[in-house]
Amino acid sequence: MENTYIDIGAKRIQTWLSKPVKLKYIRGGSFLLQNETSQSTIQKWLQDEGFVEFEVADEAGDIDGVVVLKNSGAQTITDERADEVARKLLLHLNDKLPGVEWSGWRCRAHTFLESYQLAVMAEDPDESYELVPSISEFSGLSSCTGCKSEPSIRSVDNKEENLGKDCLTRFENAKSDDISWWMDWSIAKDFDELARRRGKDSIEGSLRNHVATISADGNSIGALFNKFSKYTELAETKAEAAKWLTYCTEIAVYNATLEVQGKDDGDCVVIPHYIGGDDLLVSVTADQAWTFAVELIRSFEEVKEYYFDEISGASLREDVKEELENLVSEISLGVGIVFSHYSYPFYECRRKAEEALSRAKQATRGKKSAICWMDLTEGGGESDYTEDKYVILYKDAADQINGVRDVPDAISKLNSSAQHNLRNQMIVWMQEHDEKVRESSTRWLEECSDYLKKWIERTRDEEIKIDISTLEADLHRARWWPTGDGGKDESAS
Helix, strand or coil: CCEEEEEEEEECHHHHHCCCCCHHHHHHHHHHHHHHCCHHHHHHHHHHHCCCCEEECHHHCCCCCEEEEEECCCCCCCHHHHHHHHHHHHHHHHHHCCCCEEEEEEEEECCHHHHHHHHHHCCCCCEEEEECCCCCCCCCCCECCCCCCCECCEEECCCCEEECHHHHHHHHHHCCHHHHEECCEECCCCHHHHHHCCCCCCCCCCCCCEEEEEEEEEECHHHHHHHHCCCHHHHHHHHHHHHHHHHHHHHHHHHHHHHHCCCCCCECCEEEEEEECCEEEEEEEHHHHHHHHHHHHHHHCCHHHHHHHHHHHCCCCHHHHHHHHHHHHCCEEEEEEEEEECCCCHHHHHHHHHHHHHHHHHHHCCCCCEEEEEEHHHCCCCCCCCCCCEEEEHHHHHHHHCCCCCCCHHHHCCCHHHHHHHHHHHHHHHHHCCHHHHHCHHHHHHHHHHHHHHHHHHHCCCCCCCCCCCHHHHHHHHCCCCCCCCCCCCCCC
């Protein structure tokens, strides 16, 4: 029997989440989104409104910012009734989350995954829905102190803050004790406190002024789900696929957090802003970011084992199984990391982390897990002579962190001052040579390599091997690499 599915989702969730200036409003927004779109909250809303012919589609998973409904039992729903419910749901969500833009669709199918394939992958829904935020800017009104992007309508905290409609809803949730905890760990009250928290193997006495913003997204998931929808033999897998993906992502974030937590320390060095499906946004104490990212990918890729088992147990032709297993093998995670001073606007950190994530995906064409990073503390994006984004494959990063492969000498043998000087020497060479010379990669590598080797021979009393083809990237990641020099100078802003 075909079901009627209604899927309503928040658009540009991470943009909305990162809009406020203060962490307490970002956290308030995360908690608000999680609570108001949870399956239990929506199921209660359906009952209160008398929409008894609809229920929450459990097989779609409980994803923050996404609401999926379907008809209850064997009830037949007219298109007109479904559209009425969808539009009332949009108005309800707009009232509870006034700054969020929503879109959605309606589609008839046997399973949610089939409806998703038709409505999203094939772009053929039975009906589409849109609702823009109810917030607008008005000239002549003071701006909201929470986000600086909407007019203020009320004073709070003894008139110390004047908030707009969106931030007011966040403020009510920001007062909840729930935003101060995640799992059994306490969450930092602001980015300054997060930067000062010490995780696993942190160096005592070092200045701590920096955080990392991490954005991640899965590769090849849509293509796999699209294939699943074509085979009735995978009916149970199709029904659980989306839910299992969300669960695996949540577990991956949890495992990565465990990996970077200090021993018996209840102060969390991670702040999860958004986790939904294979998409996530977190903040991490800067010196734990690389370890977190590597463990995140390792744990996320374990989702493959579930899909391999499901395919192996299905009654499918061997060639079909092989095709599906090849798709599963391509499941991977793209990760973008941005290092910054804790005072750098989170909105910009989030935007740059998304840019880095996009570069990581492009570098491997979505075929392998990879990490792209930017270091705003080293003037990332402002130099005419160095890149602002660099990519390393997950396997290379993991092998170096876990001791399977040697870390480049530029990271492991040079202290922060020597690394900084070597990078400056590289830039000096670039400045002194014609751009056309640098366009010839072979000649560029040979001449620059000779120049830097002579500089090392003059200034170092030990053998330092450098790979000129990766040196710029190696020096750029050295500052926050976990096996690098623990006494790195953190005075840069």
